[in-house]
Amino acid sequence: MKYGKKSNIIERFKKDKVINKVYYYLKPFIPRALQIAMRRKIVSMKRKKYSHIWPILESSRKPPKEWTGWPNNKKFAVVLTHDVDTQKGHDKCELLLELENEIGFRSSFNFVPQRYGVSSELLRFITDKGFEVGVHGLIHDGKLYNSREIFKERAKLINSYLRKWNSVGFRSPAMHHNLEWIHDLDILYDASTFDTDPFEPQSDGVATIYPFWVVNSMTNSAYVELPYTLCQDFTLFIIMQEKNINIWKRKVDWIVKNGGMVLVNTHPDYMNFDTNKTGLEEYPAKYYEELLIFIQKRYSQEYFCALPKEIAEFFAKSFPLKQNYLKHS
DSSP: OOSSOHHHHHHHHHHHHHHHHHHHHHGGGSOHHHHHHHHHHHHHHHHHHTTTTSSOOGGGGOOOTTOOOSGGGOSEEEEEEEEEOSHHHHTTHHHHHHHHHHHTOOOEEEEOTTTSOOOHHHHHHHHHTTOEEEEEOSSOSSOTTSOHHHHHHHHHHHHHHHHHTTOOEEEOGGGOOOTTGGGGSOOSEEOOOBSSOTTSSSOOOOOOSSOEEEEETTTTEEEEEOOBOSOOHIIIIIISOOSSSHHHHHHHHHHHHHTOEEEEEEOGGGEEOSSSOOOTTOEETHHHHHHHHHHHHHTTTTEEEOOHHHHHHHHHHHSOOSSOOBSOO
16 A cells, blocks of 8 residues: 555656665765755655645554554554664764653664664663664665665675664664565564655655554565654754644644554754754754653553564564564564
């Protein structure tokens, strides 16, 4: 289930793939300020065109067949995830964790194994606090899905980091995805998709605000897919330059009404925890804090707040497969 006719989706996917290859080839030669200016221009042109499917795609509210609801009769689920893209983001993780912990939330932090130095002390700090660690690609160079051979080779290394970090979750950089290839990974869940986001480089949404199975009967493998359902912080605050969280609030209210999953993906890289003026690629961390407080106060006692792996485990138990395809059971 996608945004339109299957033929149109396939053509757009092929076009996106070509554009992405060219962009990531040229990216190292384009100044960062120019990259952002270009994306702002493109998103600005697209925003009106896609207003009928973003930030809300009405058809994505349909629950899975035989859906009986979240644990303890909660109205909806809250899942907090963070992609740590750079060393700068890595060094802000403790600040972000403490912010969430103080309000009463837990989250997952997804690290890029071979882009910067991932501190074993930080990983231990995160898990000791009851939070989760996931793997975010391998290098973050936009080439993971360039060919089947590249993916298979990198999948071996990604699996080694999954084992090393005792992780069961994966998310691709830039939300690139090939759900069939991801079966090569030893994971319980993947989180490389979204319900609706026409501004992503690979813009094919999965059109649901619920988890779902991705099964490959040929290889006897399966994993749970967890799409994000709130707009990413980078898109909202850096590209669109929004100065409040009204779009997040509107989407949360709609998801609650339909009993789905509020899954947000933010980046410590772009959060400014100081009171000083924000830089080109920064937004006030208080925006994210406002989101958590909004959910907590407006929907107190109504949400099932869980780590991504806990959501995947719940879904796997609620909708067991006829065969044991899971690598993590």
